[in-house]
Amino acid sequence: xxxxxxxxxxxxxxxxxxxxxxxxxxxxxxxxxxxxxxxxxxxxxxxxxxxxxxxxxxxxxxxxxxxxxxxxxxxxxxxxxxxxxxxxxxxxxxxxxxxxxxxxxxxxxxxx
Amino acid sequence: xxxxxxxxxxxxxxxxxxxxxxxxxxxxxxxxxxxxxxxxxxxxxxxxxxxxxxxxxxxxxxxxxxxxxxxxxxxxxxxxxxxxxxxxxxxxxxxxxxxxxxxxxxxxxxxxxxx
Numbered sequence: 765x766x767x768x769x770x771x772x773x774x775x776x777x778x779x780x781x782x783x784x785x786x787x788x789x790x791x792x793x794x795x796x797x798x799x800x801x802x803x804x805x806x807x808x809x810x811x812x813x814x815x816x817x818x819x820x821x822x823x824x825x826x827x828x829x830x831x832x833x834x835x836x837x838x839x840x841x842x843x844x845x846x847x848x849x850x851x852x853x854x855x856x857x858x859x860x861x862x863x864x865x866x867x868x869x870x871x872x873x874x875x876x
Numbered sequence: 877x878x879x880x881x882x883x884x885x886x887x888x889x890x891x892x893x894x895x896x897x898x899x900x901x902x903x904x905x906x907x908x909x910x911x912x913x914x915x916x917x918x919x920x921x922x923x924x925x926x927x928x929x930x931x932x933x934x935x936x937x938x939x940x941x942x943x944x945x946x947x948x949x950x951x952x953x954x955x956x957x958x959x960x961x962x963x964x965x966x967x968x969x970x971x972x973x974x975x976x977x978x979x980x981x982x983x984x985x986x987x988x989x990x991x
Contacts, residue, residue: 798979807880807966807982808919851919863909863921863932864968864980 766867767791768852773871776846782839784870786852789833795856797828798864799837801848808851808866811837842874878903880969880983888989894955897986901948901969907931908950909980910942913964922965925950926972954988962990 769787776782788797796815800808812819812826814835819826825838839846851869856862881900889895901908909932910922921934925944942952948969954961964987968980 800982805964805985805987807968807984810979810981813979863924863934864911864919865921866911866919868918 766865767795767854768867770850770852770867770870772868773873775873775875776839776842778844778874778876779841782842782846782872782874784837784839784850784852784872785834786837787834788852788854791832791854792856795854797826797832797835798853798855799824799826800851800853800864800866801846802851802869803845803848809848811850842872844874844876846872847874848872880967880981882965882967882983882986884986885984886987886989888991889957890991891957891959893957894953895957895988896951896953897965897967897988899950899952899967899969899983901950901967902971902981905969905971905981906948907970907972908944908948909968909970910950910952911966911968912936913966913985914960914962919966922952957990959990961988963988 798813799811802808814826828835849869849871883898907926909924913919924932928944939955944950964985966985968982970978970980
């Protein structure tokens with residue numbers, strides 16, 4: 765079972781920031797938070813991941829709370845092409861052969 | 877770098893047949909994982925291969941099998957197809973560095989329809 769909880773759906777106006785929350789209250793100290801997204805019928809696309817520090821790349825920013833029990837993925841200027849299902853996943857990175865365990869994710873609709 | 881490629885992209889089979897799907901990982905990546913995605917069960921892990929050895933396996937029947945070649949390319953096979961095997965089959969590659977598992981990158985998937 766997925767170790768994360770996400771809202772099933774969210775809307776965002778085009779050009780605004782999209783803030784996608786994720787709860788992972790049982791996360792272990794050696795588990796990373798990963799975000800992927802899946803645009804309709806395509807393979808999941810890696811977005812970003814982090815352990816405890818906030819991370820930023822060309823696609824998004826990841827904000828992890830100090831207690832690591834929740835995180836927020838931020839798409840700073842959402843476009844229509846960001847409409848997708850976003851998955852938050854916790855995963856051991858060091859010493860594991862662990863697969864990705866996907867939950868139901870959040871369906872983000874970007875509206876013009 | 878070219879991404880993960882999967883062939884074929886679409887496939888139609890009938891019940892009882894068998895099917896082989898192929899995955900070519902990103903150049904230099906040595907680990908290949910397979911996932912099945914259905915509307916009812918979502919994305920589920922099938923198995924993972926690293927250096928031609930299956931390292932991890934999900935909860936699927938023995939009809940689902942795979943292998944990996946010396947060039948890291950991987951195939952998965954489903955025998956005695958059932959209607960419920962209709963799904964999007966996804967392959968992901970990564971390059972584990974010792975004990976550290978690197979990020980998995982997915983291919984576009986093979987959509988299998990079983991009639």
